[in-house]
Amino acid sequence: MNFKSVGCFIVIAFCYPAMSLFSQSSYPFEERLASAASFYENVEVRSAMADAINAPFYSLLTRQKEIHSQVLSPVAVEFELRKSEDSFYLLFKNELSYKYPVWGRGNYIIKRDLRSGDFLQIKIFLQNDEMSFIRLMPLDESRTSLEMSLYGVTIYNGIVLPVSIEDLSVSSFARVMHLTKDMIQWEEIFTDASYPEWEQVASLARRIGEDVDFLYESDDGAQDHLGRFVLIESGEPISGQAGAVNCSGFAKWVADGILISRGAESALNIESLKAPSETESRMDNPWSMAHLDRDPYFGLDWSRNLARFLRESEPGSPEAGLLDMDLRNVPFFEYKENIGYELEKLKSLLYLQAVKEPGYFYLGAVNSLYGKDPVLWQYYHIALFFPWFDENGDFQLEVLETGDISSLDNLKYRYPQSFVHLSKVKASKGFVSPWKPDSIE
Template sequence: MKRLHTRSIAALLCLGAAISVYASPPSAAVPSGFVESAGIRTKMAESCLSADPSSVLGLKDELCMESGVHPFSFSVSQSADRSTLEVSFSPLYASGRQGTWILERDLRSGEPLGIVVYPVPDPEVKVIIAPGAAGRTENDSISRLTLEIHGLPLVRDIPVGIPFSSVFTRPFEHIVSLTASAVPWHLLRPVGADYRDMASAVETLRERLPSLVYLDDGAFDHDGNPVFIASGEPQTPADILKALPEGSLPGALEGGVNCSGFAKWVVDGAIKPITGSNTRIDALKGETSSPKTHFTEPFRDSRDLYFGLNWTRHLASAAVSARLRRTKLPSNSGVDVTVEPFSASSGYQEAVGYKVSELMPYLYYLAASEGGHFYLGAISRERGEPLLRQYHHIALFFPWFDDAGAFHVAVFESALETPPEKFVSANSDAWVHLVRVRVPQTGYFWP
């Protein structure tokens, strides 16, 4: 970067104290851990927001101090195609990108294109503030705010109530306050302590995975014995050892499971401390509500079209029944996830669920809005001859927030843990129907 052109800007960018003109204390509505930079941005407004783009590009990277306490990295960059420039203010000691402000301007015209604010540690959660339509007066150009979660807008184009130039100098808490009635800011303020049971369950699963091996049609029965789902016949030691990957040692191997058997093994771990036994395999095979058409009915049984959907619903309902100590059928247990908070998404399709390509924003929303649940997913695709939707796979999703507010998702399928991004990529053409299961308290999860 080029050296600064004026002493006044150089003095600003050094480690002097940039005292915010807004002296109010942080609002409780601002996500925990968010570090404010309003003082720095206010002093830099003219040189960053109004100055000629070439002058802005002449500013060098520097370290600035907010209120003499919080160090921020100031930097300017341009896009690879040299069409835009970005001015960034990033706190040095934040979790993830939390607290970063980025101003984007058109490199030719100099017009502001928008501001991106990262309110939480997760870099996939963004507040995007764009200039409103230009009008006859400055007040006609009211800024508009979009809250984007993992690529999907949760709310879009919410009027902020002030011009764009004012947004650049305001503390984030003022932006939150101005939009509080239209933006669900509470979803960005998870309490880490509320998710410790979830984190504990994930660690338990990771510790127990070596006791399992993938075995087609494998599961554990209600007494905990390894069997085959279709026949109920016991798995022999030879069956289990034969399924062991080459080069692996038997260790404390207990049995083999496929994706369905693994889901049962996990849910049984939540049920067994309450009931003293596991679920019964036959009870998980019964029909649940699903589309009945003249196309599907001839193949419902022969191709087992809805096996994964029925199996996950029965497992989740069994967990509800155990917790309430009374029988709840899938039809009245409330286990199906049907929320539709993202208007720009494909939304929920009856008995089909959500696009896997849009799964991550939904898991974030679910973790924030109904924390304390993990989810069984029945994966479906149109396949076979004739081409019909078939629920052919089951995966489990554990979303939670840590004490710093960072978002995590653990994905398990067929006795293995799969990185979330790998799962989404491998199933981007599929749909997933979700059912919820309350995570047990720490110490009461025995898979």
């Protein structure tokens, strides 16, 4: 979206009467759903500015940047006019922390042809993210098509609304939701920002993050059930390297901290985490079976076993199977057996999964073709993913790996064209660091 600003940078404020919201308040279900998600409307401003929205460009040249307050919404709205070489844009930007970002939740960007004035599209942003939006485009004088993108992944496309795009430019977002309710499962897109599960996930991630500096990265390191830092492969102590973990050792350290907070007397036994999680499908892969010295399934088995032990430690939980914690069913995404999902699309996937099942974090076994002589499909890294929505309805995704607070972008950069197999774990209310520098070794 390459455009430049038009007009003076003078801010003026207006306040419009409720006016029964122009007969827009007739979608109570959709309004409640959006409101609970802290997704705020700016239809008051757009409706009051209908003449400007439909005016030819030349008549808007002197239009100044304006800030408008609203009666039925808690956020102010900034209107701005911009133009590109052959189009002009009418921006209605919701306030966010006393600023008005272009890519903000609930923002409308109306694009029109510079010469003809025709409406070309409307973008409505679902998150504070350039790649998370609904795009409305005209089909004819009385119909509009809709597509939806979430963090760069198109999840809905080709949905037809029996209303002109001009009409939708001054309609509420609740009306868009209502017109598409038989085609879009809006309960999969919006969630209640006040759910206590969100704070539980966020709190656990913060608590773990407070202690990660006590650890440092070391090949094949982990803390065993006796509290010693040892080599995972051999069980031999790592002399003089307390706090030394690799990615697997870090995931175990987190699991041990949760288990100890639930009353466990000791950390997990390393050998129990190496146990194969399944064998039948592996036997069908003679190439991998012939190179078991490479331990190609280690990360998958380790993360599955951690998730299983954590599930069984939950009060009242029955004994869990090795595959019970696999994340296999996420709307719009196809699960590949023992491989999982594309790492590149993980943020949109975890957004939808968090809406579907609040209160979980995920152990991820990163996998792809890996190594040389031979090149094998291998599970070579483990990371932890903590998804939640904050009180403003903004989606947050914390990534922790190898004793560090990382990011999904960092992970994607280091492991391009990879997949991640996810095992889900219910976020615990407690976490006790299994080791600190002043601990007895």
